[in-house]
Amino acid sequence: xxxxxxxxxxxxxxxxxxxxxxxxxxxxxxxxxxxxxxxxxxxxxxxxxxxxxxxxxxxxxxxxxxxxxxxxxxxxxxxxxxxxxxxxxxxxxxxxxxxxxxxxxxxxxxxxxxxxxxxxxxxxxxxxxxxxxxxxxxxxxxxxxxxxxxxxxxxxxxxxxxxxxxxxxxxxxxxxxxxxxxxxxxxxxxxxxxxxxxxxxxxxxxxxxxxxxxxxxxxxxxxxxxx
Ligand code: SF4
Ligand code: SF4
Ligand code: FES
Numbered sequence: 001x002x003x004x005x006x007x008x009x010x011x012x013x014x015x016x017x018x019x020x021x022x023x024x025x026x027x028x029x030x031x032x033x034x035x036x037x038x039x040x041x042x043x044x045x046x047x048x049x050x051x052x053x054x055x056x057x058x059x060x061x062x063x064x065x066x067x068x069x070x071x072x073x074x075x076x077x078x079x080x081x082x083x084x085x086x087x088x089x090x091x092x093x094x095x096x097x098x099x100x101x102x103x104x105x106x107x108x109x110x111x112x113x114x115x116x117x118x119x120x121x122x123x124x125x126x127x128x129x130x131x132x133x134x135x136x137x138x139x140x141x142x143x144x145x146x147x148x149x150x151x152x153x154x155x156x157x158x159x160x161x162x163x164x165x166x167x168x169x170x171x172x173x174x175x176x177x178x179x180x181x182x183x184x185x186x187x188x189x190x191x192x193x194x195x196x197x198x199x200x201x202x203x204x205x206x207x208x209x210x211x212x213x214x215x216x217x218x219x220x221x222x223x224x225x226x227x
Pocket of ligand 2: 166210
């Protein structure tokens, strides 16, 4: 069986085009291994990101037939069986640097500017098991950007997006976080919580089942925004 991958290429100058590669299918092949095969055997100039190859680091997310997916978790057997061409593009809602590599610095900078982490404390850092279970879903986020790339509101000016709220939910619920009022202000003012469409698209594409849209609705309820 042969895989046919149609890949969006983009040069540093901004010139973009699509290129088709054919790769022999191997048992257990993932999209990331197919891209690696292209890079090794067909075109060493192909640019894409990868690191853990195990669905943990969140660096390999790409748009596959219109949906954001982790390349290292995307099995290619169904495509090979049905002879379906696979359309591979960089993540949407981000500027493309080259080929399949997008610029995620602005998001990193936003997270830094809002201090989206818990400050060190001298008091007991233990979390009760029942609360730990409640916040563990949001803590599973691997910053893969899939939800950000699929959210229709992210390009609206200043809407922070589902990933931001998944992180903020964790901080709001975590008993070690003392700045609850600040987190609420960040959600409403900096994040524009109210601008969420509640369309659930972020829930559909999250590979870790974080369900950002559900967490956003919970944040809204906390603030009595939802009647
Ligand atoms: S539910 Fe809200 S955050 Fe999620 S994709 Fe829709 S608009 Fe974006
Ligand atoms: S919430 Fe899910 S889709 Fe969004 S960055 Fe985290 S793991 Fe990825
Ligand atoms: S390479 Fe780490 S999640 Fe895919």
